[in-house]
Amino acid sequence: MSTHRSFFNRRLHSLLGVIPVGFFLLEHLWTNYHATQGAAAFEEKVNWLWGIPFLPVLEIFFIFLPLMYHGVYGLYIAFTAQNNVGNFGTFRNVMFMLQRVTGVITLIFVAIHVWQTRVQVALDGMTASELSRQTAEVLSNPVNVTLYLIGIVAAIFHFSNGMWSFLVSWGITVGPRAQRVSTWVWMGVFVILSYIGIRAMLAFTSPEFTSVLAR
């Protein structure tokens, strides 16, 4: 059985990337998108989430630990590969490289993002409106805006392309036609989610959002 450890680890890594990490990404983008309707709509969603019973348990076992496993084992996978896009400039080989690059960027971004938002909320015992103010403050700095833009796009790319690989690795899309169709589908998902993610981020920087907070 022990000789099957790497098979088990790889499949677990693949599964956790979708459930729960991928699912959480979608939920997170959806919640934040409410910021486009103003601070009140966003805070309502935040309060609803904070009302979920046993929230810290859920956060630790369904977000933090799976994310850590996916991130740490992912780093091992990323640094095991020897990229050769110079000699093989095919689309899939470029995607292979980008999957590893965006994975590393996303891990760094998530660490910063969790520190700036989730950890600060816990340390200072913030309310939902204080959280909006804190986020708007973080995003009033153009350096942070650039960082978030790169981080959000990298995370969404890693999710979309990761879904393509997930379907291959579990033997769902087997043949070249199925894999080609899957490429187009996840490319579409990447574009739509990037729009949602970037709009949500820009909402926190808009003057209307900050003026509501000031009141």
Added chain:
Amino acid sequence: MSETATATKQKTVKFIITRQDSPDSNPFIEEFELEWRPNMTVNSSLMEIQRNPVNCKGKTVDPVSWEANCLEEVCGACSMVINGTPRQACTALVDNLSQPIHVEPMTTFPVMRDLAVDRSQMFDALKRVKAWVPIDGTHDLGPGPRMPEVDRQWRYELSKCMTCGVCLQACPNVNANSNFIGPFAVAQVDLFNNHPSGSMNKQERTEALIEDGGLQECGNSQNCVQACPKGIPLTTAIGRMNRESTKHLFRKWLSI
């Protein structure tokens, strides 16, 4: 006059070869210039260098060492990296290559000397996944089951594999840091699992394929299918074996 001069000048072919004297020595570069001949290949050029091992500096050197056998792209022995692409030297027509022609050994494998590499890890992988049909015995087993035509067609594609090593050289996940046995081995499991008699040992092969360094090490860069000189649908075989191992995983873990 100048046209003739240019024509005469173009009638040579330059080779930049990465050489190595022994498995442990450092690689070095040596250049050779040969007279152009119609239909010459990298393999025929290496034979020419063997006959007259004089480098660009006019110095007589040790002839370049390489492996070759069938000279018709079915044995896989003369695989090397030609202008960045791993392929067989016997079918690499010089007229189709940009010059100077860079020739290197497939460094995914241990280099023995010059362009000759040790591909025994591939044969070890085939042994590990039991890529054969075990029918040897002391008594007559009778005729085997018939094979459906669709299976025969699929198996024919996979049976073209000549263990040349090009897919391993092309794969970013086959390297010194990883123990991935390579795409070809996955396709060979699919080949023998789909043989009507071979399918009786399907479980053993699938089990061996998902041991450490097996199928799961594939990162879907899909270079193998692009690089394979025999056009074997390697990524489809990987997809099929992914499906098979998913089934295997559930079948096994839900029944013990």
